Amino acid sequence: MTDSPELASRRIAVIGAGIAGLSCAVHLQAAGLHPQVFDKSRGLGGRLSTRRGDTWQCDHGAQYFTARHPAFRVVVEAWVAAGMAAVWQPRLAVLGDASSHRPDPTLARYVGTPRMTAPAHALSQGLTLRTQSTISELRRTAQGWQLRSAETGWLDELFDAVVLALPAPQAGTLLAGHSAALSSVVGSVRMRACWAVMLRFDESVNLSFDAAFVNSGPLRWIARDNSKPARGGTETWLLHATTDWSDAHVEADPDTVTAALEQEFVRLGGTTATARAAHRWRYAEADAALAIGHAWEPVIQVGVCGDWLQGGKVEGAWLSGLALAQAITRPDTP
Ligand SMILES: Cc1cc2nc3c(=O)[nH]c(=O)nc-3n(C[C@H](O)[C@H](O)[C@H](O)COP(=O)(O)OP(=O)(O)OC[C@H]3O[C@@H](n4cnc5c(N)ncnc54)[C@H](O)[C@@H]3O)c2cc1C
Structure with a gap:
């Protein structure tokens, strides 16, 4: 649990309810932050299916x-x-x-x-989830990040940070125009x-x-x-x-x-x-998974996690979600 009231009030959009996104959300919530998980599917678990x-x-x-x-x-x-x-x-x-x-x-x-899918359901207990929400666009406003859902249009909520827990090409689509550094990481896989x-x-x-x-x-x-x-x-x-x-x-x-x-x-x-x-x-x-765990851009408060950043398997996806949550909750993160 974080001691910082500023950190604890932060609302994080986690896009992707596979093992990486759920692991990230579980660890963010355990640290006292407020993650909300979005997935385009009806169910949870992604490639654990x-x-x-x-x-x-x-x-x-x-x-x-x-x-x-x-x-x-x-x-x-x-x-x-x-x-x-x-x-x-x-x-x-x-x-x-x-x-x-x-x-x-x-x-x-x-x-x-x-x-x-049972492990995904185990991880999701106590999390705020929104399924059948295909996030199609991110918009950065002065008040925070806004998400557009293909099903319902721009969502009302604003988020302090965004986690993209998606396969690299899908993360790349949402990152376009927001971060050259993160786009370069996703483009390398x-x-x-x-x-x-x-x-x-x-x-x-x-x-x-x-x-x-x-x-x-x-x-x-x-x-x-x-x-x-x-x-x-x-x-x-x-x-x-x-x-x-x-x-x-x-x-x-x-x-x-x-x-x-x-x-x-x-x-x-x-x-x-x-x-x-x-x-x-x-x-x-x-094709060749990375071994960097996660990538986090503190200036814009956007990060990526997923199996492709940590060895390419279920275990790597879980570890990647954990690594990104730790980066987000690190007290010295701007
Ligand atoms: C055929 C196959 C066999 C495999 N065999 C093994 C194995 O034997 N052992 C092993 O350890 N691993 C195996 N894997 C790999 C394992 O499934 C993955 O490493 C792991 O499940 C990846 O988890 P993830 O959370 O990174 O991504 P994913 O599980 O892909 O989760 C991403 C989630 O994002 C959602 N999403 C995508 N785009 C959007 C959007 N725009 N808006 C909202 N939601 C979105 C998806 O619906 C999905 O739920 C296999 C994978 C496949 C496909």
């Missing part, structure tokens, strides 16, 4: 997360204790050239339970696409593993989603295409993508599904 049908579900973004940093381990252990995450112990295989990827058998792989295909089956697929790193062809990862803890019994497989294939097919029709990737799954020993769906992640991952 689960598609749900009547009798099935499938994680189509992040597949699992690791916890190496002591601070993040504490948080993950609390999620586990609260039933919001659990260790997933899939039978793992490597298909194709096995020498290029050796999975670490000792690594604890965590998933949200009962869905991948290229984000790659990933096509995800979810396959549902009436019967168990006869493969001897639950997940596999695929080192040849258009797929890079396949997983039996219902092998994760606390999932329903419906047999569901998730396929992720490589970034090269996904970038090359980024504007392709989802049915064409689904047919091509399902065919690959069958070639790897799988069977034809009874139902299928596709999702395109246009900004799935940074």
Whole structure:
């Protein structure tokens, strides 16, 4: 909690309710500031995401997360204790050239339970959230920052600071004309696409593993989603295409993508599904994530956080949000 009354009265707009934005908001609120979180989606979690049908579900973004940093381990252990995450112990295989990827058998792989979004919901408790708010423009006035929402136009509230917890290109759009320094940081990172295909089956697929790193062809990862803890019994497989294939097919029709990737799954020993769906992640991952944690421009009171600033994974996103919150609440910050 901050001792500075001036700091404590500050209202911060956090744009993006993925793990980075939520982590930043949690830490700002814990320091006594007033964050308000905006997201364009109906739900929370960003790329930590689960598609749900009547009798099935499938994680189509992040597949699992690791916890190496002591601070993040504490948080993950609390999620586990609260039933919001659990260790997933899939039978793992490597298909194709096995020498290029050796999975670490000792690594604890965590998933949200009962869905991948559970950790985001855990973080969001007690925060002020506004979903279905696509922030399309920022305006700096003498009284503070004003936000324009694509759904409702210019918002009435004014904010003392703005956090952009978005993939680099989306942060870049909002920063245009406001900060050359931050624009240069976001412009230094290229984000790659990933096509995800979810396959549902009436019967168990006869493969001897639950997940596999695929080192040849258009797929890079396949997983039996219902092998994760606390999932329903419906047999569901998730396929992720490589970034090269996904970038090359980024504007392709989802049915064409689904047919091509399902065919690959069958070639790897799988069977034809009874139902299928596709999702395109246009900004799935940074080509080469930075390791600077965050970037903060104190003169205009705008900062950026996200996985692309800290290693490119769920853990990095959480650490990045923490790092930006610490920069904002540092007493010597002008
Ligand atoms: C296919 C895939 C597989 C992955 N696999 C793994 C894995 O196995 N392990 C792992 O650790 N990580 C994995 N990741 C990466 C992981 O998902 C990310 O590192 C992490 O979720 C990023 O969190 P973030 O908060 O930085 O960004 P995001 O989760 O992208 O959050 C950004 C949020 O901003 C919102 N938003 C965007 N524009 C606007 C706007 N204009 N106005 C309002 N809101 C907006 C979005 O809706 C989103 O909720 C994977 C990602 C993908 C896509």
